Amino acid sequence: xxxxxxxxxGLIPDALIRHGIRRLCAxxxxxxxxxxxxxxxxxxxxxxxxxxxxxxxxxxxxxNAQHYExxxxxxxxxxxxRLKYSCAYYPRGDETLDQAEEAMLALYExxxxxxxxxxxxxxxCGWGSLTLWMAERYxxxxxxxxxxxxxxxEHILAQARARGLGNVEIITCDVNRLALDxxxxxxxxxxxxxxxxxxRHLLANIAGWLEDDGRLFVHIFCHRFxxxxxxxxxxxxxxxxxFFTGGLMPAADTLLHFQEHLALEQRWLLPGTHYQKTANxxxxxxxxxxxxxxxxxRAACGxxxxxxxxxxxxxxxxxxxxLFGWEGGSQxxxxxxxxSKR
Numbered sequence: 001x002x003x004x005x006x007x008x009x010g011l012i013p014d015a016l017i018r019h020g021i022r023r024l025c026a027x028x029x030x031x032x033x034x035x036x037x038x039x040x041x042x043x044x045x046x047x048x049x050x051x052x053x054x055x056x057x058x059x060x061x062x063x064n065a066q067h068y069e070x071x072x073x074x075x076x077x078x079x080x081x082r083l084k085y086s087c088a089y090y091p092r093g094d095e096t097l098d099q100a101e102e103a104m105l106a107l108y109e110x111x112x113x114x115x116x117x118x119x120x121x122x123x124x125c126g127w128g129s130l131t132l133w134m135a136e137r138y139x140x141x142x143x144x145x146x147x148x149x150x151x152x153x154e155h156i157l158a159q160a161r162a163r164g165l166g167n168v169e170i171i172t173c174d175v176n177r178l179a180l181d182x183x184x185x186x187x188x189x190x191x192x193x194x195x196x197x198x199x200r201h202l203l204a205n206i207a208g209w210l211e212d213d214g215r216l217f218v219h220i221f222c223h224r225f226x227x228x229x230x231x232x233x234x235x236x237x238x239x240x241x242x243f244f245t246g247g248l249m250p251a252a253d254t255l256l257h258f259q260e261h262l263a264l265e266q267r268w269l270l271p272g273t274h275y276q277k278t279a280n281x282x283x284x285x286x287x288x289x290x291x292x293x294x295x296x297x298r299a300a301c302g303x304x305x306x307x308x309x310x311x312x313x314x315x316x317x318x319x320x321x322x323l324f325g326w327e328g329g330s331q332x333x334x335x336x337x338x339x340s341k342r
Contacts, residue, residue: 004238010311017315021322029331032226044227048257051248054197056176056205059246072155073296075127077289078282078313084129086191087221087275087324087334097281100274105133108188111268111336112217116140118185121209123175124192128156135165145170146178175202183211190219194248199258207261207341216262216339220250221275221324223332227251243316252335262339270334272324279320286314 007017033039075083080097088100089107108130114120116138125131125145135143145168147153153170160168171178175196187206196202206216230240230247240247256264286293293313298306324332 007315008308008311014318018318018322021319022326025323025326032228034226040226044251047227051197052200056198056202057196071296071300072127072151074293077293077296078286082129082133083127085126086219088278090274090277097278097285100278101129105130108217108219111338112186112188113215114138114186119182120144121184121187122146123187123189125152125156125170127152128159130188130190131156131168132159132163132165135160135168136163139167141167143168144182146173146175148172148174178205180209184209185211185214186217187214188217191221193218193220194250195246197248199255200260203258204261210341212341214341218255218337220335221332222250222252222254222335225251225253227254239319242312252333255337261342263342265338265340268336271329272326272332272334273329274334276321276325276329279317279324283314283317283321286317
């Protein structure tokens with residue numbers, strides 16, 4: 001039985017699992033030629049050409065199955081109070097997960113220039129962490145969220161009703177087919193672009209949805225200069241197979257190569273340690289709610305598969321923590337961008 005199969009069955013201690021993940025991180029950097037700038041640049045430019053020939057997104061149904069139509073209760077047990085399924089922000093370093101979620105949402109407000117009275121579109125709204133936060137904070141704003149998940153839409157609308165929020169609309173649609181008649185003052189997108197491929201086409205669409213003085217704000221995770229797709233074949237591509245089929249690890253500069261319709265105003269980089277802390281908090285929450293997590297997954301996947309998936313989720317949180325914590329958070333990062341129309 002392979003080491004990964006043993007780990008999935010809970011037969012390897014977490015410390016050794018994390019050690020194995022760190023070895024895979026080192027291998028990934030070698031395979032991407034981190035020490036050979038010319039070869040790394042050639043791979044980067046070849047992938048840019050591939051992205052330009054791709055559909056806006058691929059494997060959208062796989063993303064739903066792997067994350068976005070998994071029972072919402074699983075995420076209620078693992079994420080923070082806001083159900084923010086993306087990197088949180090730890091300016092002091094000792095914040096609780098709930099505090100770090102709020103800190104990142106406030107950072108979006110500042111960097112995106114969000115304000116009451118705006119029409120705001122969120123692409124990839126998840127379980128509504130930002131959509132509901134904006135709806136509460138800006139009662140005179142009109143918030144439109146887009147998700148490809150029916151269960152996410154149901155959750156957000158139920159929360160909006162429970163909180164007395166009448167300024168939220170949720171559209172369920174594959175971004176490849178998304179067509180909108182409304183123009184918006186702000187478009188925001190949090191950790192959705194990593195599921196996209198044709199950024200030129202996507203950003204052209206967004207430019208058409210923005211008012212002339214509108215702004216696009218994007219939050220992604222990335223590597224500081226490498227870019228690579230997540231593969232599904234081979235034992236070492238566990239992440240791509242089970243959690244990120246069709247996904248892309250962008251480089252911090254990737255979006256800068258697609259400015260035909262939108263121009264970059266400002267970029268901010270955060271060390272990966274913020275994501276390391278976030279993922280470790282998610283793992284701690286899952287472990288604190290071990291029994292209920294197992295019950296939720298057994299109900300969704302069956303007795304045997306439920307236990308397997310509970311451990312896979314633990315390994316996923318560990319993989320995220322070790323990746324973003326690599327070399328003190330200096331290799332894999334979190335990036336924010338604000339674009340204006342040309």
